[in-house]
Amino acid sequence: MDLPFVVSAPGKVIIFGEHAAVYNKPAIAAALSLRTYLLVTPNEDSELIRLEFPDIHFNKSWRKDHFPWDQKPNYNGKPSLSQELEPELVDALSLFLADITSPFHYSSAYTFLYLYISLVSKTVPGATFSVRSTLPIGAGLGSSASISVCLATAFALLDGHISKPTIGRDERTLSESADCQFIEAWSFQGEKCLHGNPSGIDNAVATHGGAVMFQRKEGSMPSVRTSMRNFPSLRLLLTNTKTARRTATLVANVSTLVTEFAKTSEFILNAIDSLTREAYILMTKPVLDAEARRRLRELIRINHGLLISLGVSHPSLEKIRMTADLLALGETKLTGAGGGGCAITLLKESVEESKVLELVEELENEGFETFETTLGGKGVGATFNPTLDPSEFIKMDRIQIEHNVWSSDWKFW
Numbered sequence: 001m002d003l004p005f006v007v008s009a010p011g012k013v014i015i016f017g018e019h020a021a022v023y024n025k026p027a028i029a030a031a032l033s034l035r036t037y038l039l040v041t042p043n044e045d046s047e048l049i050r051l052e053f054p055d056i057h058f059n060k061s062w063r064k065d066h067f068p069w070d071q072k073p074n075y076n077g078k079p080s081l082s083q084e085l086e087p088e089l090v091d092a093l094s095l096f097l098a099d100i101t102s103p104f105h106y107s108s109a110y111t112f113l114y115l116y117i118s119l120v121s122k123t124v125p126g127a128t129f130s131v132r133s134t135l136p137i138g139a140g141l142g143s144s145a146s147i148s149v150c151l152a153t154a155f156a157l158l159d160g161h162i163s164k165p166t167i168g169r170d171e172r173t174l175s176e177s178a179d180c181q182f183i184e185a186w187s188f189q190g191e192k193c194l195h196g197n198p199s200g201i202d203n204a205v206a207t208h209g210g211a212v213m214f215q216r217k218e219g220s221m222p223s224v225r226t227s228m229r230n231f232p233s234l235r236l237l238l239t240n241t242k243t244a245r246r247t248a249t250l251v252a253n254v255s256t257l258v259t260e261f262a263k264t265s266e267f268i269l270n271a272i273d274s275l276t277r278e279a280y281i282l283m284t285k286p287v288l289d290a291e292a293r294r295r296l297r298e299l300i301r302i303n304h305g306l307l308i309s310l311g312v313s314h315p316s317l318e319k320i321r322m323t324a325d326l327l328a329l330g331e332t333k334l335t336g337a338g339g340g341g342c343a344i345t346l347l348k349e350s351v352e353e354s355k356v357l358e359l360v361e362e363l364e365n366e367g368f369e370t371f372e373t374t375l376g377g378k379g380v381g382a383t384f385n386p387t388l389d390p391s392e393f394i395k396m397d398r399i400q401i402e403h404n405v406w407s408s409d410w411k412f413w
């Protein structure tokens with residue numbers, strides 16, 4: 001595999017159904033124009049593996065012959081959805097990474113090594129792996145899924161499990177290729193390293209792009225991913241509380257609640273199931289008229305109320321919702337795991353731009369960060385032999401990455 005190359009995968013916005021998705025209920029999500037980029041460059045010392053993760057202030061080098069290769073999983077092809085992480089490899093890596101104390105650093109290094117040892121042969125020369133996100137990290141926008149897809153894709157390319165992508169940026173095909181399925185399956189293993197018990201919607205959207213209704217099934221039954229090809233244009237304001245949190249913790253807290261209040265939780269999860277299905281029907285109508293848009297906003301409000309009941313809101317999220325409610329510009333819900341992170345406000349179509357700017361100004365005065373973003377973008381892609389200087393790449397800001405990296409010749413699977 002000729003180096004250097006860059007792979008990239010999008011983040012996502014879950015519009016309906018987060019957390020319920022973990023309990024096999026449907027959820028609706030769309031790819032974001034904010035993405036993660038992984039630059040792979042050759043090392044002079046082919047025994048060395050170097051990580052450069054400046055977004056989380058983490059750099060690390062290992063000699064690859066020190067890796068626990070004897071625990072390399074031996075299943076060929078892609079793991080099934082019910083395939084749990086290999087306990088022997090998990091144990092060996094927890095020993096190998098014992099010197100890393102930060103949970104953010106640990107989970108990134110653990111995911112990197114779990115996927116590298118699983119996918120890359122010992123004989124493949126070492127390289128330097130530099131990761132940058134234009135996504136806010138730990139903010140409910142699927143940064144874990146986008147890095148999992150980037151790692152799975154880069155390693156699958158390095159070891160020849162998949163071919164180079166061929167689909168052009170402007171081609172509309174939502175690829176269902178075997179390579180895409182391979183990437184999705186292995187990035188799900190990456191999400192397991194990062195989330196513990198993921199539904200699979202985040203890495204599915206990061207792999208395939210577009211917008212989907214996604215439903216995980218029991219056991220090894222394949223998930224159902226329905227592409228929403230005529231995704232309606234929605235006026236969504238994305239606001240980041242900038243309150244850091246870890247999805248794994250929030251998902252675990254909901255699991256405790258579901259165990260402790262099984263019957264009540266079942267009603268909450270079934271209510272989210274019902275509203276997500278109703279939203280899907282509205283969003284796939286040929287025309288989203290004013291009445292349908294009003295009902296969608298109501299469903300946003302109801303979904304958020306149910307997420308409060310699951311214990312995953314946060315005072316900062318409620319502050320965003322209150323600010324938007326006082327201006328009566330639309331309805332607001334948290335997106336992703338909650339506990340901080342981001343909220344989305346589905347604005348009324350009739351709202352004047354000046355009113356939206358007033359809301360943005362108020363939110364930013366309260367210390368929040370708002371994003372204009374487009375939904376339904378491209379999934380995982382790659383560009384080869386980029387004229388990128390790794391030392392420059394790790395210092396670029398969001399605009400520079402989008403101008404200097406995303407603007408080059410990308411191909412998709």
Ligand SMILES: Nc1ncnc2c1ncn2[C@@H]1O[C@H](COP(=O)(O)OP(=O)(O)O)[C@@H](O)[C@H]1O
Pocket residue numbers: 036053054055056103104105107108131132133136137138139140141142143144145147194195245246247248336337341
């Ligand atoms: N650019 C990045 N560099 C290094 N690690 C990253 C990056 N983006 C995401 N991660 C990993 O993913 C974790 C965030 O995943 P998660 O808690 O699920 O939040 P979210 O998916 O909502 O962004 C981070 O703590 C880090 O371990």
Ligand SMILES: C[C@@](O)(CCOP(=O)(O)O)CC(=O)O
Pocket residue numbers: 014017018019020021022139140141142143144195197198199200201202247251335336337338341
């Ligand atoms: C809470 C959940 O529904 C979405 C998590 O999204 P994020 O990691 O907060 O971006 C978990 C899942 O579906 O895997």
Ligand SMILES: [Mg+2]
Pocket residue numbers: 142143144145195202247
């Ligand atoms: Mg995540």
